[in-house]
Amino acid sequence: MFEQASLPRVAVSVDVVGFRLQSGEAGLELQVLLVRRLPPPFAWQWALPGGVLGADERLAACACRLLRERTGGAEFYLEQLYTFDALDRDPRGRTLSVAYYALLRGDAGEAPAERDAADARWWPVRRLPAGGMLAFDHAQVIRAAHERLRGKLDYAPLAFHLLPATFTMTQLRRVYEAIQERSYDPTNFPRAMLARFPGLAPVVGERDRTSKRPARVYRYEAPPA
Amino acid sequence: MFEQASLPRVAVSVDVVGFRLQSGEAGLELQVLLVRRLPPPFAWQWALPGGVLGADERLAACACRLLRERTGGAEFYLEQLYTFDALDRDPRGRTLSVAYYALLRGDAGEAPAERDAADARWWPVRRLPAGGMLAFDHAQVIRAAHERLRGKLDYAPLAFHLLPATFTMTQLRRVYEAIQERSYDPTNFPRAMLARFPGLAPVVGERDRTSKRPARVYRYEAPPA
DNA sequence: CCAAAAGTGTTATGCTTACACCCATGC
């Protein structure tokens, strides 16, 4: 009854910045998932996983779908980042990009059900391919996602999504040190975390025995609303 | 050369949450600009200023245009808020809404070049019309904008956009008190502001003489990047 | 027994908050 006759419509795509942490040359490094484009425009260049929004598809669902195609069944945290709208961001014509960012566990995408197989790779954020010359405005999108992650890390429970369900305080501290690019006092850090995040609590019986002295193991459970 | 043949396209609209501060019954109150809808759907209900994105129009430019139509030549601060995408948010069919929020000076929109004249009104955020039953998902959009404003106020130079170019510390304090709904110590508040915002500095000769003792007058100038 | 990493306790430091007090004006 309210059908729109001929409103101007624009193409809308969704792009996902998938982050994970992996041990690189100098300790943990933040990595982002990129895929090599096959069709033009920007053929053979690296780009974020992206695609066109389905007519009856939710934005977040679309982002989930795009990311799962590249990482298999891994779980992740997903959040809307920003809507990019430069007129010339896609040479094919006006295309809005609603960007999301995702946080995955460090081992995610290792044995991926990657339909597109070898043309998906994790890249260190500090060393993007071709000096950061990515397709579309994706270098800018990654910068924005990185800034958002850094800004929210201190007050939002984001770091836990980059770790397994249970973890030691040292592991958690390494996550913060890798993303904020500074060091934290190992003795004060646990106190600060426990004070800031009520959902963070030690798992009673369990201990981590990978280092000399067995370390306490923690779990984060999101508090009810 | 790269023209897209027939990608699925969706309608994209832009909605703007315009905020200002005005003295109401209990001191300053945060107000939002609403317009009464004439065409269906949601005919005769109150809604945010909104419209369809032009084919070659930037999102921010569209938001500017929509707001200027209702407020005349007033200056304002504008920031992208979020992209809302519920499938049923518009009964006419799938429509994305890229929401922006704007901050205007308290006297903005007083003598507006309102083309649509009497069907635009400022409403206190705490007392929206019809108990907050607005058109589309606009009640939710306003809540999100309000939360963003409250969250960023403490660390971002937002409050200055709600005041004239020069202002006293008491005026600035009233802005914070109205938005955060708490009181601030009048003696500590100026020190905290000057410490937080390097661009905030007193105007040398000038004084405000509206209260008993002439008050120092300040100006905020955004620091160079 | 020694090295290495986990974990505890205590002190120093600096920022925020509270508040006592003085100042400049209108009436």
Add this chain to the structure above:
DNA sequence: GCATGGGTGTAAGCATAACACTTTTGG
């Protein structure tokens, strides 16, 4: 001259940071 709001100085309180020290294991 006195009530009112503007403004300064200072001390208490609190949270963070720094660090000495103990604990628990592997080798």
